[in-house]
Amino acid sequence: MAPKPAPNDALSENRFVADKLDEVARLLDQQNASLFRVRAYRDAANYLRGLPHPVRLDYQRGGKRGLDDLPTIGQSIAATIAEILDTGRSGVLDRLRGAADPEQVLRTVPMIGPALARQIHEDLGIETLEALEAAAYDGRLATIKGIGPRRVESLRHSLADMLARRRPRHAPIDRQRPSVADILAVDLTYRSNLDQLPKIKPRRFNPNDEAVLPILHTERDGWQFTALFSNSPTTHRFAKTRDWVVIYFERADQPEGQVTVVTEHGGRLDGKRVIRGQENACAAHYERPEK
Incomplete structure (x- = not known):
């Protein structure tokens, strides 16, 4: 967790957060x-640059809801903002820079070292603490070798403490x-517009430091x-670097989420694009008559 700034540095922390938000916008x-x-x-x-008091106070008093109310x-x-105040970093900004390192994010959780972080990321495709918490409750985390029921329970408690201030007090069910x-x-x-899309320089698996990864921002x-x-190690190992697509989504009244879309091989969805973990919903989608 990022250290609490001294009083004379409090407003400079507002500027620090604002600079990162400005870079996201740029x-x-x-x-x-x-x-x-x-x-x-x-x-x-x-707004943060003009705020007369430290934004950290709003976060300390009301958690993420205290920021959302601004x-x-x-x-x-x-x-x-909550992530920047907690860690000094922003996953959104790292992603836009091509510098995302999910394993480093996972290693911030007690009891998760480098090897386990790599295994969780590679086997489950998890990149955020929120996604890790979901996996701890839906059974996926227990499928990782070496993670038994007690460890899952301990990780649930650790994640609850780490994420408590980032979630709304009255989160929707x-x-x-x-x-x-x-x-x-x-x-x-x-996938249909790769040649027209802007490209970023991924930090990993990019020995020539070139802008090679197309990125799309859109709304629906x-x-x-x-x-x-x-751009994960598993993707490269299985030669799926032009198949597996990670899609992040957000809305003003909803926090960010993510899914991975892949080509299914075998079964009733053979050759179809499916969302990992939502195969049944995808099957129902494909079975609906086209309008």
Whole structure:
């Protein structure tokens, strides 16, 4: 966790957070994201620079909800600010820079060392603490060799403590997600326009330090999407670098989520694009008559 700043540094921390939000806006603009999304980050940055008190106080008093209640700041940007205050980093910014390192994020959890972080990321495709918490409850984490029931329970408690301030006090029972149809449409748009999309320089698996990874920012039905090919060790091992697509989504009133879309091999969905973990929903989608 990032150290609490001294009183005379408190407002400079506001500027530090604002600078990172401004960089997110700049990169989104360069990568052809919607003007609405770019402006949202810029407006939040400008607001923090003019805030007469440390934004950390709002976070300490009200958690992520305390940030969400501030003018110009919705849930997704509140989550970004909370992450910066907690860690000094932003996963959104790292992703846009091509510098995302999910294993480093996972290693911030007690009892998760480098080897286990790598295994969790490679086997389950987990990149965020929120996704790790979901896996701890839905049974996926228990499938990792060496993680028994007691360890899963301990990880649940650790994650609950780490994420407590980042989540709303009264979180909805069912978190909203984009429809299967919208996610698959974004996947198709991404793969159909690779030559026209801006490209970023991934830090990993990029020996020539070139801009080689296409990135798409788009919106559908009120959701903001970012799509790019998976660049994980598993993707490279199985030669799926031009097949597996990671899609991030967010909305002003919903925190960020992510899914991975792959080509299914075998079974009733053979050759179809499917969302990992949502195979049944994808089957139902394909079975519906076209309008």
